[in-house]
Amino acid sequence: MKKLILSIALVGAATLAFGQKKVVREAEKGFKSGDFQAALTAIDAAAANPETSGDPATFLLKAKIQTKIFGTDSTNTVETLEKGNAALETYMKAFEMAGGDKNAGVGKEIYEDDLMGVPDNLRPYSVITLKNVSYDKALERYQNDDFEMAYEFFNLSGEIDPSDTLAHYNAAFIANDLGRFEDAKRHLNTLLEVENYDGKVNVYYMLIPILSTEEKNPEAAYEVVKKAKADYPEEKILAEYEIQLLLQLDKMDEAMSQIKEALANDPNNTGLLLRSGYLKEQAGDTDGALVDYKKSVEVDPNYFEGNYYTGALLLEQATKMLNSLNDLSDAEWEKQSPIVGKKADENYKEAASYFTKASEIRPDNTDILIVLFQVHTRLKNTTEAEAINKKLVEKLGPNWMEN
Template sequence: MKKLILSMVLVGAATVAFGQKKVVRSAEKNFKNGDLTTALSEVNAAIQDPETGSDPETYLLKAQIQLKMFGTDSSNTAETLEYGQASLETFMETFQMAGGDKTDGVGEDVYAEDMTGVPDNLRPYSIMTLKNTSFDKAINQYEQDDFEMAYEFFNLAGEIDPTDTTIHYNAAYLANELGKYEDAKRHFNLLLDVPDYNKLNTYYFLIQILSTEDKNPEEAYEVVMAAREDYPGDKILAEYEIQLLLQLNKMDEAMAQIKEALANDPNNTSILLRSGYLKEQSGDIEGALNDYKKSVEVDPNFYEGNYYTGALLLEKSREILAELNSLSDDEWEKRSAQMGEEANQYYSDAIPYFEKSLELRPEDTDIMVILFQIHTRLKNEAEAEQYNKKLTELLGPNWQEN
């Protein structure tokens, strides 16, 4: 009797195992025929069985079914993305069950090279197929201006291949545009780990994010130093270094870098501007004015150079008037005419620089106000009235009270 019962148990177990294998075969058939919902239900049932559920082939089939559901969903919504993420998770689980070897058995199937452009039935439906499918969806959504989902699909493809520079650059660029700065940094930093990749633009983006969005000039400066080791002759990196040294209040180092940069590139307007700023901060007003003026000589349309030159000329005139007002009555009588004329000359010299600034930014009412005040000071009534009318149109009749 015991032998009979044991035989019945063994037969029953074999029948169950055979039944589950039959379910797997049915799932494979439905996968190929496109009945994916049924196929997924069947493979999930097979996973619950101790025998078929311990077979990495079963999990590979599930990942392939999820991948096909991902690929055939053309809506490319967040729900579509969930299919792709689920497929990736199952592929990785399959790979671990198979021993984590890309060169043997099921592990080799998981990472089989995808053959794009061939009929669907010839594609391996591997994790590399998932990568390429996600990349195609990213491009499709980008072309439809759906940048949020384009980023998500690039990001999914990037999880599969950390060395694909095209995917990670696109993901990083979109993340930066969308304000996902932590994601952008993650993808940019992956690019820095890829040998022989041209990392210059990656460095630019990282420095900008760290210094502007994160307000972390210390870390941005560290990235600049690493970038300059890779690209020692790059002029933009030299400008970033100077800018960050100024932010960090390292004036001596900044001036040393400015001198070196100007020796290599004497007509660099941005560096001339920073040189002028440093000199102005140190009290060398004439040196600062010369640098500002030179930047405009190099590029007459350099807005900052024009504005800074005009502003420093105004400052010189105001210093003269402040000194004049501090004199005793007797001294004031002796020197007021000469000092007033000198101050007016600086006001007059500032006009063309502010006029050029306004030409470059024609809606800037702050510059209009400055020009109105200068012409009023110089008693240029026609010119002052011209700016008064323009400001009244833009700011209202009571603009001077605001």
């Protein structure tokens, strides 16, 4: 009797196991035929049954079905993304169940390489397939100006494969444009960790402004610049970044040291000349500053900042000359006033030429026009002053002097 009961139990167990394997086969059939919802229903039943729920192959098949569903959804919306995320979660569950080994068994199948352009029935529908499908969706969304979803699909591709530099760079680029700076930094930092990635210099150029400008964190930006310079010592722009950050951090001596070194390698760099002049001006060496400012304009006559800073310093020097007369006795004032006044007027005339050029470069800058009006008024250049006044009236209205 016991033997009979045992035989019946064994038959029942075998029948149940056979039944569950049949459900898995139904899921496989639906996967291959394109009836994905029926396939998903069948595989969910198998995944919930103790006889097949412990087999990582069950969840691999489910992930493949989910990837098919994800790929065939051409709407590429948030709901589509959720399907892709669900597929990734299932792949990772199967991988964990299989022992986390990419080189054997189900784990190897999960990470089987996916060749682009082959017939669909030859694709392995591995997690790499999911990555590639998501990347294609990102491109489609980007081409249709849906940058939020383009980012999300690039992000999914990058999450699947941290070594996919193109997915991470595209995700970082879009996130930066969208103002999603934390997301951008995450992808950029991932790229910096990829060995032998030859595009790191572009990563640095994106990361540094995020830290220094968007997040107002010059200390962090400076640390990144130092690392970038160690990786790319010949990159001149990195030297300019370093100098600018040293100025922000009020490390004037270090900034000047770096400027001198940079100018030795690039003597006609207008940005470096301007910063050199600025540091000299801050240190009280206005004559040295003026030399650097003027040289920046000699290198590039259309350099707005060079023209503006030169004109401004010439005016400042003229003002100091005139103010110095206030400290003189009446007798000395009578003697020095014509001499100092003439020298100040020379500065005003020279400043006018630089501000005129700056105004030509940026004709809508009314602040420069106001300065020019004041300079020409002082120099009694009536024609020039009236012409500038006319421009200011057109731009600011007839009562611009009262504003």
